[in-house]
Amino acid sequence: MRTFRGGPILLRWLLSCFLITTIHAAGAAAVDAEAQQITLSLATEPPTLNSLRSTDQISSFVLSHVMEGLMRYDARGDLVGGVAERWELREDGATFWLRDDARWSDGRPVTAADFVFAWRRALEPTTASQYAFILYPIANAEAVNRGEKPLDALGVQALGAHRLEVQFARPTTYFLSLTAFMTYYPIREDFFRAQGERYAADAHNLLFNGPFTLSRWVHSAHLTLSKNPEYWGRGEIALQTIDLPYITSDPSATFNLFKNGDIAMAALDVETLDDALERGYPIHQFQSGSLFFLSFNFREGRLTGNYHLRKAIQYALDPDVLVNQVIGLPGVQPGRSLFPRTVRALDGRFRDHFPAPLLRPDLDKAQWHLQQALGELGLKQIPPLVFLTGEHPRAGREAEYVQYVLRQALGIDLKIDRQTFKQRIERMSRGDFDIVSAAWGPDFDDAITFGDLFSSWNENNRGLYRNPEYDRWVRVAMESGDDAVRMNAMAELQRIVVEDVPILPLYESAMLYVTHPRLLGLERSIFGGDPVLRYVRIRD
């Protein structure tokens, strides 16, 4: 064994580590106006920067700064052209005209073939990309992903270097927003093939076409992004360097770094919030647009399939108390709908067009529904229900609160099943629960990212909710080419969720954070990588 012969190797490792680490010592100032440099911390190491396989927020943040898709989001969160200069969206497909001056970080042009290659590669069964489904609106994508059709059957063609033709499997009014997602980023074939298995393993195994390049990647320790001199829009990028020398998910450690002037931004939790208030830091709020909810199990033999039991739970639990007293962070909104307030539709907010039905908690009504449920089920008392949840401290707290409410209001004994990540997923997919706490974050800017969650064919419908009426409205929302029709269908979905309670929305997430006073132009983004540093400028 290599480790056995170890002595000298060990020594060499120790020495080399010492040298490496002393050369690039962490700890420049939080912001540097002269060098236009900003220092931040990361919660975790990016699990993978291979855009075909990335699924998490940290990778998405890094990728969104070093890569660029056909479209991207601007400072206000609206879609604008990225690599695409012009585009045309039809019912049956779309055409994109690429910029002449879009270049890879090695100076060669970004071409339509780079998109075709990346999209095919993402759908190739052996890639096993979890986000392959996001390409399914493209003609034949699903069949290609299942290995039923060859890669070149995919409905996307490069017509010359700068024109990309896409055929749709069905009308997709929100396709432009999809092309801003990381799975849609381009990859250049020759570079990808030259790297082989090493693609995206280290900074030099990646090629960039975004406003920054990844110039350093010391795993779990230090990432540095530098302005990309080849980027077509380099003129509008003021920031020269984004330094990420700290990787910790501990909120107080992050806040301590901020207090010490080491990083330019820190998220706050309930504990650090009070400290920040006491110090008089201006505090910002960001509605991050994820929905946290309880999902009921509809499998055969589960009591939660009973309508009145779900209704009783719905009337007993007050999301308002959960949000204001248990979570206690301003900006977090009580869950009232399948669609968070941040969801946009028809040039506005979905919920402004279609207000969610307001249901007030009512313990007397809850009791009434409970009696109905007992009658229907032929029971004297509801036997203990299993509540599956995760290991995060906040999840534990919420579970304890829900458990207490159901015990006090309905006399139902909730057994908390707290599992580590993979065990929870396993139990979710096997259906070993009555109620499970879950969350969903939107991937792109259309209400359907929430709307189709509880259709009978959705793999993430872990409770196996089956409702033909729900399915029908999802089909309308997916297949219509008219946004007004689609959004009306979504409103029906919203109504069904409140009336039939397949899930119980608990809250919509939000973040509080502090930033360095000389940091200007920092934007937050629900989709496509957060925070957005593209527009940042450091004031003198």
Place this chain on the structure above:
Amino acid sequence: MLRFVAKRLLSGAITIWFIATATFFAMHAVPGDPLSDEMAVNPEIRRNLEIRYGFDKPLMTQYAVFMGNILRGDFGISFTQQNRRVNDIIRAHFPVSAILGVLALLIAAIGGVVWGALTARYRERWPDYVITLLVMLAISVPSFVFAALAQWLVVGLNAWAGHTVLPVAGWGSPAHMVMPALVLGLGTMAYITRLTRSSMLEVASQDFMTTARAKGLSETRVFFRHQLRNALLPVVTILGPAVAAITTGGFVVELIFAIPGLGRYFVQAVQQLDYTVIMGTTVFYGAFLVIMVLLVDLLYGLLDPRIRLR
């Protein structure tokens, strides 16, 4: 001597095989699917993932493959960090844990022996009481509390000094290592203090001490040459296990001080059921422990000529 080392290495190899086997089956006994993720994927993609990681084969075949790879010193590719080989992960992050661990151990050993000698020298007088109280405190307060407090103190210190005296977190310069090493070494230091104290007292009652004094040696000389030197032997024996305990126990310190050590990888890997990383880290740590214990035994033989290595 050579035969001793050879024999110990052989039994070490068997130990490592045992660790690898125990880990392999314990890991597979853990319920849960290492290939699953928050988002569900369709069955075709799943099957491709299974083929990629060899899960389509029977368990014993997987075991044989694992063992074969370990013999060749190859731990495979991480499940969660999909582009990284476990060997690279260990190579990159173990040195960090090791440097931190060695520093912590140095602090613990030197501090522990000095405090321990002091308490023994001033037995049942106030330095003894004060130090014993501090030691008890250090033993009974969990390390995560110390870590949080230490960081908070550093922020306060920097604010008071008006510039960064000590970095709050991160890794890269000797200054970054001070606080984490101190926090990490504290528990062991307290332990070594107690150990040194009791073994000093035991040595004090031995005949050769009386003989030394009867020969007319000065008190200082008796204290250092005879008492302290002999009292150090038991301290040396615990250094091996202590190194392992410190390097593997650094998880919390690594998290709070944003240090890219290996401890974080293991805890994360267990939670994520990252089979290859779990295997790699446990086997590596097992080997490390075996070597450390062996080194300590050799060192012990050098320090105490009465012990002959068989």
Place this chain on the structure above:
Amino acid sequence: MTAAVDFQPLERAPRAELPSQPAPSLWQAAWRRLKRNPRALMGGWAIILMAAFTVLGPWVWQVDPGAQAPARASLGPQAGYWAQVVTDEAWQPAPLQAPEPLTLVVDEANTARVRLRWTALPAAEGYRLFRHERMPRSATDLGLPLAELSPAETAYEDKLRLRARDYVYTLQAMLPEGGERQVRVQVRPGHAITSYEAKLQGLLAIGEPVAVEQLYLPAHPLGTDHLGRDMLARLMEGARTSLFIGLLAPLLFVGLGSVYGALAALLGGAWDDWMMRFADFIVALPFLLFVILIRIAFGIGPGESGILALVVAMVMLGWPTSARLVRAQVLQLREQGFVEAARLSGAGYGYLVVRHLLPNVSAIILVALSFAVPQAIFTEAFLSFIGMGVTPPTASWGAMANDGMQTLFNHPQQLLLPSLLISITVLAFNALGDALRDELDVRAGERL
């Protein structure tokens, strides 16, 4: 000159009983010395007190450790008080009419809700509402950003963790081109409880109209935790868990290890070799890593506390230390003079084990036990800290300390109280172990 009498016979007194007893046994002697050892006394008393706290405590302080009151979460020690009952009716605020634009008024202020209204500023593009716990010191020091509101909204109901203390609300009207105007109002909410909460807590009956205006909310001598549960009651419940794990696991693994070690020593030869080789394997396993692995592999079902899984993990990994100690001791004893003597005088095997080996070995076992207890309590605390310990709502000191870590600087008592109890227990057992080792004259502690 009187004759000097040098010696005079004493009157014959009844002969005093000689202070002689049969030679004290090892245990009697140890017990006597222990009683005079200050560390042993301190440790012993601390353990007795802790046991009383655990067993008698819940009998004296009869408060449900699971009863939550989220609206009274994370409080310091406090007396009971009367609170106004607030019913949960919908609020349809009418637009505020005032001569001055951007006037901010408080419609209602209690700890259940603070209702604010303001006059619309026609030019405003939106409003931001902030809440501070003191007067702002600068233009940016406005406090908690409660909400960002559209120009159409001119009222806000604040329910966020309100306490009976002074608050300063600042309303910021956003004007075109980055301009702004601010108004401020200071309020002190009175104590209140919503009828929903009162019904949940069992203070009001469900299904009956709310008839009372005031309710008495109970005192919390040590304050409340993050869900408003009584700290004192939680600490008592936690003591049961932590001490249960802390005593049961060591009892089991020290017991198992002792039997194993003694067996290896008595069997001797190849048996001894192989048994100790196996113990070495277990020792070589990285302890924390395997505790975590076993704990997960063992699995915890719904509603289970996870105590059993923890005990199993600790027992599976903890026994070799005591096995080694006991084996070494037994081997040593076999060669000692008194055993030889006993054997020469014809003592049987069973007599030897019961009369000579057991008493001499039990000292070392006792010491091993007293050092294993703190270790087990610590392991539980550490595992709970990384989320691998007992599952909620089971209270344990480790889990409570973990919860308290998150509010270390705001509400330090939530961390300090359980940590203090951990420390006292660990200290007590350590002190007792030290004393035992000294008084029983065994060289055990150094390998633990």
